[in-house]
Amino acid sequence: MKNVLVRQDLSLSLKFGFLGLGMGGCSIAYECATIKTQITNNHNPYTALLINTNEVDLRKFSEHSNVRKIGLPGYEKGAGRDIAIGEAAFKEHREMIQKEATEFFVDRDFIWVIGGLGGGTGTGSILEAIRMLYANGFKDKCGLMITLPRDNEGSTVIENALDRLKMLAAALKNLGCILVVDNQKLYNDFIKKQPQASISEYLDYSNKYIASALHEINVVTSSFNPIAGYHFDSSELLKTLQSPGLISIGKLEFANGAIDTANQGTFLPDFKKSIENGTLSDGYQFEKATRLAVSMVAHPNTAKRIFSMSFINSIESTVESLSPFATEKSIAVYDDPKGEDISIYTLVSGLGLPKRVNDLVLKAKETQDKSEDIFAQEDSAISALAGFSRKKVEAEVNTAQDPFANTEVAAAKLDIKNKDDFDPFSILNK
Ligand SMILES: Nc1nc2c(ncn2[C@@H]2O[C@H](COP(=O)(O)OP(=O)(O)OP(=O)(O)O)[C@@H](O)[C@H]2O)c(=O)[nH]1
Ligand SMILES: [Mg+2]
Secondary structure: OOOOOOOOOOOOOOOEEEEEEHHHHHHHHHHHHOOOOOOOOOOOOOEEEEEEOOHHHHHOOOOOOOEEEEEOOOOOOOOOOOHHHHHHHHHHOHHHHHHHHHHHOOOOOEEEEEEEOOOOHHHHHHHHHHHHHHOOOOHHHEEEEEEEOOHHHOHHHHHHHHHHHHHHHHOHHHOOEEEEEEHHHHHHHHHHHOOOOOHHHHHHHHHHHHHHHHHHHHHHHHHOEEEOOOOOOHHHHHHHHHOOEEEEEEEEEEEOOOOOOOOHHHOHHHHHHHHHHOOOOOOOOHHHOOEEEEEEEEOHHHHHHHOOHHHHHHHHHHHHHHOOOOOEEEEEEEEOOOOOEEEEEEEEEEEOOOHHHHHHHHHHHHHHHHHHHHHHOOOHHHHHHHOOOOOOOOOOOOOOOOOOHHHHHHHHHHHHHHOHHHOOOHHHHO
């Protein structure tokens, strides 16, 4: 769907609040809060509460009435990728955060707790943040958004992420939805389009991409007239977000003339791929989905031509083959008088963890094994040095050049002996 952000005739399903944790979590939450609509009295529809140990990072976000920042005194320098510090910082200030969060999110329909997995602050505080919200009346209205690290972020980052993922996986059934942003996937897509760009440009792109993906889903479910009776509405969206398990978003756009309904090859393979490829992450076992919703939007003329019974039927059959055990499968079609293309959104919930997690586990194990091997090997330079001894030096220094040479050598030797305990190289003298 084009121009979502500049149209005045759209409305929103749910009031989202975003609780950003650590630098990555705060950056995504901030990006969501800075989404602007043309809707009167709702120009900035989302709110963000940004929590970080690192004071400097927090200052980067400019002030807005719908953004609130919380620093964690005593931890201003950051958690330095140490989960235990991130967790301790949150726990120490939990009461203050709780007070702010309950006040600030009082009118929100759904809160996204966001953390970039891999660092100290976001990763360390994510479980505590969920506990806090659950204990304060948000149990049925919060979900998680987490990013998974890229391959080359180093073993500490990957191990931090896996450490907390393991805990989240154990509690999966007791949590609301979890939306995974696979940074490697978004990075691969981005680098193809902009090979010269920097990492910070990538992060900026990814945050805007994530924010608009979520915003579009929220707009589609409430802005248009349903055709053919069924409407996947705000309450359905809320139910989907409340479902435990992973959630995957898919999006597909066709130009108005691109679909021939008599020729399924013009749309069905792309439709299936758009679900499998996902917008933010992929590699899910869709047979395990508990709910699947498809929302399709087109200009009324195109809608009349395309959304025939046979077209809907082919979409239904595809959904059926992908997720046969989903207890709710909804196909909703809408007409949008200003629609310039055909947009198809899918939301699949109740999924298990994506394959990317297996890849990260493998990567972590491989790195651990390799590093053990490397460090077990004797350093070749050290063994070469062990086999080396210098040529015997003349005992007496040439006194012709320096009359005091011998005395100084003797004094220095004495000195070294006295300082033996403080000398980092004293081992050499023993
Ligand atoms: N998509 C996206 N991912 C990010 C962004 N910033 C960081 N990340 C990811 O989040 C992970 C954790 O990084 P940070 O959020 O900076 O870490 P932190 O929670 O501030 O932790 P400490 O700095 O160690 O206290 C990184 O390894 C990245 O994979 C961002 O702006 N966008
Ligand atoms: Mg940080």
